[in-house]
Amino acid sequence: MIPASLLNGLRDATRVLAVSHVKPDGDAIGSLLALGHMLGALGKSSVLSLNDPVPAIYRSLPGADAIVGPQRDAAGFDAVIALDCSSVDRLGRAYGAAFAHLPLLVIDHHITNDRFGTINWVAPECAATSQMLLLLADALGVTIDQPMAQCLLTGLVTDTLCFRTNNTTAAVLAAGMRLLEAGGNLTTITENILEQRSFNVVRLWGTVLDAAQLEQGVIWVTISLAQFEACGANGDDGSLSSLLIRTEGADISATFAEKLGESGAAAVECSFRARKGFDISGVAQQLGGGGHPAAGGCTVPGTLAEATAKVIPLLQQARTNGLSEP
């Protein structure tokens, strides 16, 4: 299952640059930190690098302090490992031309992965890249210690919304069980990371949800900059879409959040969710974004009205496609 070339590449490496995607989430950071611990256990050195700073909710994870910004000097490195990343542009500035001569090992669970590495281990049957790293640790004979367990559990739990997504298999629960047995603390993750939201966001929901619309199986809300400001909230991060997808009669959900794009032009950040049997990844990709069948997003130029006029029909078509498939 794990390509032999990947295991060999890892065994041959002595100093690794490990990177993950822009706007890092729990699986990006959890898998990155766990890989750092794992490489250390194998007697190798590593530099963990991200395009963006580590979000506050992940800064207490063991080793998070060691994550650095983009590196320019490839001297001394003999391999790059890219985690949880479906295409090279998602790495941002964390992977640059200076490293292009080194073997690039890709470890990712996204079905949309375009195999941009020298060696690619893509396992869409895994619900998180962190789940893949547990398999990797086993293959390399690395014992899962408590810090590693906490990092991997964070990735597994955040990517599955704590075992709720429809790719939660018996293997996912088995991985969770092993990580709990190895000392992982589930409550820390569910209470402090997974659904932690500010009081301002709660008020934001109160402000926008009564204008939610549900048509042809697609439910959506819009959030204007003025509404964000009135509630003191500065973002939504897709949690409204996750909330809305549980509405009776909705097969696809969407949130449209107004923002100022580059150079101050109007733009709208779109977040999509779909129930099992429906696939929004095509719409997200078509609009320049990405994601899984069940969750994804994109940013489109224009006003809220322009964005909904453009995107809702595409989502309704995706819903129709899902209904007509066996």
Next chain:
Amino acid sequence: MIPASLLNGLRDATRVLAVSHVKPDGDAIGSLLALGHMLGALGKSSVLSLNDPVPAIYRSLPGADAIVGPQRDAAGFDAVIALDCSSVDRLGRAYGAAFAHLPLLVIDHHITNDRFGTINWVAPECAATSQMLLLLADALGVTIDQPMAQCLLTGLVTDTLCFRTNNTTAAVLAAGMRLLEAGGNLTTITENILEQRSFNVVRLWGTVLDAAQLEQGVIWVTISLAQFEACGANGDDGSLSSLLIRTEGADISATFAEKLGESGAAAVECSFRARKGFDISGVAQQLGGGGHPAAGGCTVPGTLAEATAKVIPLLQQARTNGLSEP
């Protein structure tokens, strides 16, 4: 762990009345149906009885059609089994005087259980009564088939909010894994039961959440009858409390829902949630209700203003108590 007297009582029984609590939830119905399957596998007959009708979302569970209302005739029965019930009054009319001469076997995971049975197996270390029935099946040598797995998984997943509550241990995930391996379908439960809510409830949230209050670590909302009616919603079922407890700065959450009590007097249905380290079960019991440290509720007479004036200080005291404990 399982009392020998309970195993013997079960082995001796030939025809069992199995009951669970009023306002049945996923664990009440899931464990009741699984017990029925289990008794059948052991060559025993059973009648499954509840005070209230089976809610629509549980009617597709295997065997749900066989659940009947309160029974008056004890002829032919030789034992009663009460599931997921912390005190006898929670059984409502499903357990009456006609059955008082029979052995009453209590199987429950609530820490507040008052041991009202002839034989009591109370396992607060289990996150659901359904988790206990998996142990019981093992002890009795019953193989978990697909229908039993689906019923037990429904109980386990609904009581833990799909492995999110702070009593989710490695043993809980191990139980979930076994039930998936036995053919349980997790997606059916998360998508159709767990957080399924009507579009009217979404609009209700939009109506009440912008008036949420957060003081001294307690966050709460009130819902008037007029607000229920304006949204076409007829209940909340604690889901708002579960949502609110994830707010930064909140250790305890509460929802106060106005309703017409018996004889038309004003009353307020209260639903509480608490983070790990805090305990709302004392407040709920003090006000005539019940629950766990992390989740519970009660009904208090009076208006919304009277209820919040009475209950919020008690919750704030419970929060202070939690802060001062080691």
